[in-house]
Amino acid sequence: MARLNNLYSLVSTCAAINFAMSAAAQSVLPNVAEAWGLNTSGQAELWSPYDTRAVHSVAAGHYHTLFRTATGHVFGFGSNAFGQLNDPGVADFTDIAAGCEHSAGCRANGQIRCWGRNAEGQCNAPTTFNFAKVAAGDRYSFALTTSTTVVCWGANEDGQCSPPPGLSGVTAIASGGAHGVALGASGVVTCWGWNAYGQCDVPLGLSDAVGVAGGGEHTVVLRKNGTVVCWGSNAHGQCAVPPDLRNVTAVDGGGGHTIALLADGTVRCWGWNLFGQATPRASTGGVSAVSAGGWHSTCVLVAAGRTSTSTGYPIVSARISDAIALAAANLVEVSPTGVDGEALDYLGKPLELRCTGPVTREPSTTTIFAANSRLSANGALRLEGISNVPTNANVVLASTGPMTITGSATVSLGGSILAQNDGSPVAVDGALTLATNSVFNPLSSIQLNGTLDILGGVVVAPSLTSSASSNFVAVHGTIDVDSLSLGGSATCLNSAVVSNVFVATGAQLAASGQIVGNLANSGRCLTTDDLVVVGNVANSQGSQILAQVGVLYITGSLVNNGAIYGNVITAPNFNGGGTGGTQVGDGIRVAGSVEVGPAGELRFVEDLWKFSVCGNITLACASDD
Secondary structure (H helix, E strand, C coil): CCCCCCHHHHCCCCCCEECECCHHHCCCCCCEEEEEECCCCCCCCCECCCHHHCEEEEEECCCEEEEEECCCCEEEEECCCCCCCCCCCCCCEEEEEECCCEEEEEECCCCEEEEECCCCCCCCCCCCCCEEEEEECCCEEEEEECCCCEEEEECCCCCCCCCCCCCCCEEEEEECCCEEEEEECCCCEEEEECCCCCCCCCCCCCCCEEEEEECCCEEEEEECCCCEEEEECCCCCCCCCCCCCCCEEEEEECCCEEEEEECCCCEEEEECCCCCCCCCCCCCCCEEEEECCCCCEEEEEECCCCCCCCCECHHHHCCHHHHHHHCCCCEEEECHHHHCCCCEECCCCCCEEEECCCEEECCCCEEECCCCEEEEECCCEEECCEEEECCCCEEEEEECCCEEECCEEEECCCCEEEEECCCCCEEECCEEEECCCCEEEECCCEEECCEEEEECCEEEEEEEEECCCCEEEEECCEEEEEEEEECCEEEEEEEEEEEEEEECCCCEEEEEEEECCCEEECCEEEEEEEEEECCCEEECCCCEEEECCCEEEECCCEEECCEEEECCCCCCCCCCCCCCCCCCCCEEEECCCEEECCCCEEEECCCCCEEEECCCEEECCCCCC
């Protein structure tokens, strides 16, 4: 989607788009905008600026939306195909308007500044008048002078730039698609321009208007008694004013829909709703201004003083994906609630989503990271939903507290997760899957209570400890840790374990490949093919080593105080054996010495199976079965 090209320059020297509120400012928030409808060009994004840039007014065009701050700055988002979102070069605007493909603003010095498409002269504002208000239509502009007259420029094929001669005493103006609307001090409404649908036919006797608006093909008027009257095209129901509509304080017309602001700060919309432009967001309240835009979207201004029970904007928190879509810098700072309850897609942007408090990604949520993205929490970080790191994307998870993966996390081909927290073990209570060439690298230890599948990937950590309820599987994977303590089920097929390995009582390790380190077994170890232990092996009393398939190579020494079985097809307490049974050359080969204690047992029941020792052998067995 198109984005504002110069957005970064418009946030001064700040390196972030900040959506968070400090605790001191928690109860009273600055003005913000909320938008909905078609968002193909980003015209329906949300914006929550820094406190010093609080939004003061909004103007929605066809495919772009403008904001004016209290200090006179103008910025926006959406389509910028003709430069309608470029920096206008001044920052003293008192009024703004958004046309189809151009923008206009009235300055404090009474001059009009226009920018964007100018094919019909819609940006050629005259300089011989002092102006107070500005309006922008499809391909034309007009303004209200301080002497209460109207001046127009731009396209005029439908008379939209030809107001009635002698029109004066005007207090407010509005633009339609190709027609103009003016409100007189006496409450009388005057229209001119394109009238194919009767949008310029003011109802007889209407003389109590206090507000006017122009739609694409219709006109909207707010009456003194707080009711609304519309005329012109009603093809989409845009002139079908709800019969119960009362206490209206402001109105605006879109291409085929209409919006009204009520005295209680809520809004009502009716008319064309194909893109949801007539369906206000559920969070909308505390509104102070409305702008219906063109045919596709709607934008409202939420007033300052709206209270919040959360630590950040309730509006922005509900649509963090919109905030990410808008972000031009590399940081979006949000309240915790902003990442709790919605699907979170980084949209391919290499940015940091920094949360101002602890974060829990709920079970119903999905997180799709992007290359070089970062999710950080000021406190605990808990991923309960589905997390996906796309192919070749490098992601950072950071927290100042504990970190837990409770949901399902997948790191696709070539991707990586670097996890950094308060130094406590990173808990994997759910499922973590690492695809080929992917990496999981926590800077603190791993506590595995769920499932870890290393399918050609790599784990690098200070240590990895698994509980009795865990399931650890590595297929053509690599585990590079200082110590690997297994308390549950572990399967390492054709994998490299660069670590000292400890198999706890009741745990089981089925392995082939390499263990580069010492193996201390207090549970059960069995071979699934050739296994090389580049170190020493200690088999505790009550434990078992089952060399059922292939060769177990031990480059160091073997100390056995438990049971070691060769050809386990008929070994006690085990039913198994490799496909086809023992093959010629299967067995155990020890490069160092072998010591068998008084409780130790060696059982070899197959002639094809061999036990060879290159060093000394010390036997203290009670039986020679």
